[in-house]
Amino acid sequence: MNFTVHVDAGSGDPQRPWARTLVLTGELDHGSASRLQKALDKAYAEDARYLVIDLTGLTFCDSTGISVFLGARRAVAARAGGVLLVGLNSRIERIFRLTGVARAFATYPTLREALAALPES
Amino acid sequence: MDVSGRNPAYWPITDDLGGLRRQVGGYAGDAGLAGVRLQDLVLAVNEAAANVLDHAEGQGHVLAWHDDRYVTVEIHDRLGLLVPAHANASDPGVGRLRGRGLWLMGQLCDEVSIIRDDRGSAVRLRQALTAARE
Structure with missing residues (x-):
């Protein structure tokens, strides 16, 4: 199965236990979306x-993936988060734009810029 | 449908949508599609096949053929739940989590239609080999 989720609790800083960086690689689709959902459910718990979801290594995303995002x-909106x-390549950017989902999210070219945009607490 | 002489291809629908994407991508690429229009067709086929897995008990197959103008791909299910009006699905917007597959196919392909016969229903997707879209 060509999809992985790597989770960084605190997004690189132990002072923010309320943040998670999820680094996705491979193909997010009908068959793999449940693994992302599982990682998200653990983060909520x-x-x-x-x-912070890093899509730099994502090579494919279908509407099942869009649903998960x-x-x-x-x-997280329900808990004021x-x-x-991060890192939408041209293919992912196209599907996000076609579905109108691009407007629903804050997007950043690099992980560094996204982390800098996190609140203080 | 008689597709003889039009380089037909057939694949069963299984849980391995990645495998199906690579098969369809290879076929459409050999037929002459490339770039974004090729990727769009592959994503649309993926969406239709995912719908068969979700709504038609995974019972279906994919049929493809091409001539010098179009690549045509039909995603067949054996439950026959699709009706022609489904081809006109509207944008669910970002407030709805699911149910954007058929609408998305219309954004991705030159033509989307629903066909029905005594063995079920199918989504027919067509991508022109040369015409510029948009």
Whole structure:
């Protein structure tokens, strides 16, 4: 299965236990979306509010993947947090733009810029 | 449908949508599609096949053929739940989590239609080999 999720609790800083960086690689589709959902559910259970999702290594995303991203947006909005998307390549950017989803998320070219945009607490 | 002489291809629908994407991509690429229009067709086929997995108990197959103008791909299900009006699905917007597959196919392909016969229903997707879209 060509899809992985790597989770960094605290997004590189132990002072922000409410943040998670999720680094996705490979193909996010009908068959693999449940693994991303599982990682998100674990983050919610640990009271994460801000999700930095790095898509730099994502080579494919279908509407099942879009559904998971929209679900994450809804879940963290309910706890006054946010989803920050990083590194949309041209293919992912196209599907996000076609579906109108691009407007629903804050997007950043690099992980560094997304992390700098996280709130202080 | 008689597709003899038009380089037909057939694949069953399984849980391995990645495999299907590579098969369809290879076929459409050999037929002459390239770039974004090729990727768009492959994504549209993926969406239709995912719908068969979700709504038609995974019972279906994919049929493709081409001539010198179009690549045509039909995604067949054996439950026959699709009706022609489904081809006119509207944008669900970002407030709805699911149910954007058929609408998305219309954004990705030159033509989307629903066909029905006594063995079920199918989504027919067409991508022109040369015409510029948009």
